[in-house]
Amino acid sequence: MTPSPSEIIELAAGLRGRGGAGFPTATKLASVRRAAAPRTVVANGEEGEPGSLKDRWLLRERPELVLEGLRLAAVAIEADRSVVYFSDQAAEQSVIRLAPPTVEIIRVAPRYVAGEETSIVRVLDGGPALPLAKPPRPYEQGVLVLNVESLARLARRAAGESDPPLLATLTGGGRPATLHEVHPGTTLRALTEAHTPDPVRGVLAGGLFGGFLTTLDVEVSHDGLAAAGSALGCGAFRVLGPDDCPVAVAAAALDYLAGQSAQQCGACIRGTDALSATVAALRAGTATAADLDLLATRASRLPGRGACGLPDAAARLATSLLTVFPAVVRRHLIPGCEACRLPVDLHATSTSAPPQPARRLDQHTTSTSAPPQPARHLDQHTTPTSPPPRPARDLDQHAIEGVRA
Ligand code: SF4
Secondary structure, three states: OOOOHHHHHHHOOOOEOOOOOOOEHHHHHHHHHHOOOOOEEEEEOOOOOOOOOHHHHHHHHOHHHHHHHHHHHHHHHOOOEEEEEEOOHHHHHHHHHHOOOOEEEEEOOOOOOOOOHHHHHHHHOOOOOOOOOOOOOHHHHOEEEEEHHHHHHHHHHHOOOOOOOEEEEEEEOOEEEEEEEEOOOEEHHHHHHHHOOOOOOEEEOOOOOOOEEOOOOOEOOHHHHHHOOOOOOOOEEEEEOOOOOHHHHHHHHHHHHHHHOOOOOHHHHHHHHHHHHHHHHHHHOOOOHHHHHHHHHHHHHOOOOOOOOHHHHHHHHHHHHHHHOHHHHHHOOOOOOOHHHOOOOOOOOOOOOOOOOOEEOHHHEOOOOOOOOOOOOHHHOOOOOOOOOOOOEEOOOOOOOOOOO
């Protein structure tokens, strides 16, 4: 039996968004429910963070969970329109196969800012997948955008799991990307040990949003990462192995962010470019001490000055490089870092093969945490009856070049 709208909002209590910002799901549901009709609910599977695989994995391998969460969210807000939004070409058939005819499927060109909720609103209105200034936020205007993992967790709650695990992607450390189910109490140390047996000098946390972190004895949760001065974000961690230089990783990440700027906001265009150029010079061994002072000043002034979170991510990255690795940074004032010459790949690339199945980490819970929960496998959930396949509404006006994170 389908729960009532208020029961579904209650069911979402304590769940936080898994797209990056971690906004409380129940608050969003209740806010959109209060908005005037028409109301729209969007399952957001556009995974802009280059080191994240989880949303593609869910859409390809567990679309029934995403669609069940979307159905529940639609009931909760009495939606007039339900949409699945993503860029992953390989996910298209699995979503189409299970989506009821009432669910619209929109595939866009992959881009860092395409999954930002205001970009989605623009696409729904027939525009480009580019962010708009906030406020108002979409959920204040009758558009509920929930990340596909948020919806999958809502579906798991409805199926009886009180605390469904998070999904985390690990890249770097000289290893292929790995995807993990993370149960409460799991530490970052346990997670990195499950990714690589090699020593780990730190991580770039929260996709590109959480900055560098060298303390690994923190719980992998919104609160745990925030208490350590970082952020869980989308649950993507770029591991720094023995051969990784933090300056090279930061330079590659800032170069990526500068290249992904939608070129709409002056502060973002100039500010993100400037941070990227300075850290690139540091990587090349041509930066001066004065450049580092300017880097710190610019990074402190950039947050909050763009329509989306891209410049904030760039600023946090640059600031954390300076504060977490000060000695390493100073050593780069003269050329000679061999590790900086190596290429850095930030992408959790998956070409033809699907991402690895999630690995359960509940055996790694810390001694202070609650006892490990019994495993519930994702495939215990009921699969809705499949309607006949139908074509996706493909909004991609540019060629999609393979699968990109
Ligand atoms: S902050 Fe940057 S990426 Fe975001 S909308 Fe403005 S120009 Fe585009």
